[in-house]
Amino acid sequence: MTFQFTVSPDFSPDHISGWYIFNTWLQKQTGQGIHLEMYNNFQTQRVAIENDAVDLIYANPFDAAMLVRNKGFSPLVKPFGVSDEAIIVVNADSQILDVADFGPGTKIASTDDPDVLLMGMIMLEPADLNAQNSVKIGCDSYILVAKQLLQGNSDVGIFLAEAYDNLSNMVKSRLKVLVRSEISVIHHCLMIGPKLSPRKQEIQDLLVGMDMTDKGREVLKSLGFSGWVKVGEEETEFMIDLMDALSV
Amino acid sequence: MLDFKPEDIVGDYKEAVLDLYGGLRRLVFYTEIEIPYPDGKLIVSTTDKNGFITHVNKAFVEMSGYSEDELIGSPHSILRHPDMPSVAFKDLWDTVNRGEHWQGIVKNLRKDGAYYWVKATVIPNIRQGKIVSYTSVRRKPSRTKVEECTKLYASLK
Numbered sequence A: 001m002t003f004q005f006t007v008s009p010d011f012s013p014d015h016i017s018g019w020y021i022f023n024t025w026l027q028k029q030t031g032q033g034i035h036l037e038m039y040n041n042f043q044t045q046r047v048a049i050e051n052d053a054v055d056l057i058y059a060n061p062f063d064a065a066m067l068v069r070n071k072g073f074s075p076l077v078k079p080f081g082v083s084d085e086a087i088i089v090v091n092a093d094s095q096i097l098d099v100a101d102f103g104p105g106t107k108i109a110s111t112d113d114p115d116v117l118l119m120g121m122i123m124l125e126p127a128d129l130n131a132q133n134s135v136k137i138g139c140d141s142y143i144l145v146a147k148q149l150l151q152g153n154s155d156v157g158i159f160l161a162e163a164y165d166n167l168s169n170m171v172k173s174r175l176k177v178l179v180r181s182e183i184s185v186i187h188h189c190l191m192i193g194p195k196l197s198p199r200k201q202e203i204q205d206l207l208v209g210m211d212m213t214d215k216g217r218e219v220l221k222s223l224g225f226s227g228w229v230k231v232g233e234e235e236t237e238f239m240i241d242l243m244d245a246l247s248v
Numbered sequence B: 001m002l003d004f005k006p007e008d009i010v011g012d013y014k015e016a017v018l019d020l021y022g023g024l025r026r027l028v029f030y031t032e033i034e035i036p037y038p039d040g041k042l043i044v045s046t047t048d049k050n051g052f053i054t055h056v057n058k059a060f061v062e063m064s065g066y067s068e069d070e071l072i073g074s075p076h077s078i079l080r081h082p083d084m085p086s087v088a089f090k091d092l093w094d095t096v097n098r099g100e101h102w103q104g105i106v107k108n109l110r111k112d113g114a115y116y117w118v119k120a121t122v123i124p125n126i127r128q129g130k131i132v133s134y135t136s137v138r139r140k141p142s143r144t145k146v147e148e149c150t151k152l153y154a155s156l157k
Helices: A013-030 A042-050 A061-070 A114-123 A142-150 A161-165 A169-173 A197-208 A214-223 A233-247 B058-064 B086-097 B143-156
Strands: A003-007 A034-037 A056-059 A074-079 A086-091 A107-110 A135-138 A156-160 A175-180 A189-192 A228-230 B014-019 B025-030 B043-047 B053-056 B102-109 B115-127 B130-139
Touching: A003 A013, A003 A042, A013 A034, A013 A197, A013 A214, A042 A061, A056 A061, A061 A074, A061 A114, A061 A189, A061 A233, A074 A197, A074 A233, A086 A114, A086 A142, A086 A161, A107 A114, A107 A142, A114 A156, A114 A233, A142 A156, A142 A175, A156 A161, A169 A175, A189 A197, A197 A228, A233 B115, A233 B130, B043 B058, B053 B058, B086 B102, B086 B115, B086 B130, B086 B143, B102 B143, B115 B143
Parallel strands: A003 A034, A003 A056, A107 A135, A107 A156
Antiparallel strands: A056 A189, A074 A189, A074 A228, A086 A156, A086 A175, B014 B025, B043 B053, B043 B130, B102 B115, B115 B130
16 A cells, blocks of 8 residues: 655745655655655645545644644654744835834735745734735745745735745845744644554654664755654644634 | 732832732732834743643743743733733633633733733633643734723723
């Protein structure tokens, strides 16, 4: 039997080959057939989850509640020292110096990355902005969010901090950061579904020990991680509660 | 929960005696100094079912002015500001005890007598179908909401 593995569609384009390398490593270590399916967007990935076509997932924190509470998934590991943070950015020439200066009708460029969008909209609340009184400009990538700002098509952009930091210095020099989140406890997590759960402990141990071998470290490097850290049930429940509170 | 000490207070202050949940009374000193909510941060805490603090994050410690040791085990009302009407907290507890989310704008009192406004969301932590604790998450409120609540709370005192 081959199990199905997928990765949150907000993965960095630089690491797409890394996830295939990781999947090959995982198959060799477990002796188990695992197929990696990459979905283009969250919507198609959620349909696959709903249809029980996912057994292992590197999940966006926004989807953790649905995976745990509706689909019986449990947490395995998270990348060491990595958390999801959002940044509010404007064009460098913008007159806006403080988030509170935005008004109704503000044009907001963002991707459909759900946890970053949630954090970003929270950081715009001091201006009383919400989905009803602002104009959302949807973009397929963070590069396109930057482009919307540079071309003056949007007033503000919401970025995943890592994606903003990886923009070229030339692009960043034409942009201005207003707020950077410092939340620290929202993170992606590798989660295992019910069909694979009998092997949970074994897979978790393999992943936690991955940075102990040269080959493991090489695979981790291709993902941009230095190692995996075990995630307990209560830690995930806490993150779900936090996301729940932020969604209100 | 200890009363305020004059030596902890920064600036001119007034005093008030608060009647808190559970029959507690506390003497507090408060000033007119507002500490702005830090951009980009969330203040997070967890309490047990009786409202005693079991977890705080770094932002909570920084904004409250208390040490983590002082906060853990204290009732959440350690942050109660005399300008907050008790009816707001009754609504909070009634709501979360029903298993629902509560959200509101709250004026909190720091150890040094200054205050800070938050937009607070309190949710019950439900495990195996039972409420086991409560988590409170605060974010930066808009000035419009703060001004509305300043007037509203004054009318409810």
